[in-house]
Amino acid sequence: xxxxxxxxxxxxxxxxxxxxxxxxxxxxxxxxxxxxxxxxxxxxxxxxxxxxxxxxxxxxxxxxxxxxxxxxxxxxxxxxxxxxxxxxxxxxxxxxxxxxxxxxxxxxxxxxxxxxxxxxxxxxxxxxxxxxxxxxxxxxxxxxxxxxxxxxxxxxxxxxxxxxxxxxxxxxxxxxxxxxxxxxxxxxxxxxxxxxxxxxxxxxxxxxx
Numbered sequence: 001x002x003x004x005x006x007x008x009x010x011x012x013x014x015x016x017x018x019x020x021x022x023x024x025x026x027x028x029x030x031x032x033x034x035x036x037x038x039x040x041x042x043x044x045x046x047x048x049x050x051x052x053x054x055x056x057x058x059x060x061x062x063x064x065x066x067x068x069x070x071x072x073x074x075x076x077x078x079x080x081x082x083x084x085x086x087x088x089x090x091x092x093x094x095x096x097x098x099x100x101x102x103x104x105x106x107x108x109x110x111x112x113x114x115x116x117x118x119x120x121x122x123x124x125x126x127x128x129x130x131x132x133x134x135x136x137x138x139x140x141x142x143x144x145x146x147x148x149x150x151x152x153x154x155x156x157x158x159x160x161x162x163x164x165x166x167x168x169x170x171x172x173x174x175x176x177x178x179x180x181x182x183x184x185x186x187x188x189x190x191x192x193x194x195x196x197x198x199x200x201x202x203x204x205x206x207x208x209x
Contacts, residue, residue: 016186017183017186017187020179020182020183020186021183023179024176024179024180024183027172027175027176027179028176030172031169031172031173031176034165034166034168034169034172035165035169037161037162037165038162038165038166038169042158042162045155045158045159045162049151049154049155049158050155051101052098052101052151053148053151055094055097055098056144056147056148056151058094059091059094059114059140059144060141060144062087062088062090062091063091063137063140063141063144064137064141065087066084066087066088066121066133066137067133067134067137067138067141069083069084069087070084070130070131070133070134070137071130071134077128080125080128080130081125081126081128084121084125084133085122085125085126088118088121088122088125091118092118095115098111099111104150104154106150107147107150107154110143110146110147110150111147113143114140114143114144114147117136117137117139117140117143118140120132120136121133121136121137121140124136
């Protein structure tokens with residue numbers, strides 16, 4: 001009966017230790033997964049937001065130039081046409097780079113609208129319709145402003161997710177430390193109890209003889 005009780009206590013202790021170790025293992029796995037997600041969010045902020053913001057700036061600069069050229073009164077039509085079409089070619093070198101980034105549905109719609117405005121500008125340049133180029137350029141610039149706002153919104157969302165996962169990782173780390181302390185305490189307790197029991201000798205019952 002004594003051996004059974006001793007075996008039962010050891011089994012319970014081992015079971016508790018196993019549960020604690022399992023929780024720590026799952027916590028570590030979760031922490032690694034969160035760290036991977038944080039890294040992905042940070043890369044997305046750079047590749048799909050900061051880099052794209054630079055593309056939008058380049059687009060805006062070239063469109064302002066097109067709009068200014070269309071409004072000039074001291075340039076011949078042929079010079080205006082050549083300058084505007086050349087600038088549109090510069091704009092189109094960015095299109096493929098922009099399209100390769102991760103676009104939300106809303107962002108894709110605005111980007112398609114921007115490309116449509118650029119096509120209109122090209123058509124109006126061929127027809128030397130400067131007033132319509134000015135209008136289409138203004139519309140394209142408004143679309144770029146909307147795309148810029150989307151970049152800010154998506155960037156903030158990615159950053160908020162990264163911060164949330166960092167906070168979760170921090171909490172899990174604190175939990176793991178607490179569990180390790182508990183694990184160490186249980187191990188220390190078992191070692192001390194076993195040591196004390198081994199030193200305590202049970203006195204023999206007095207002889208009746």
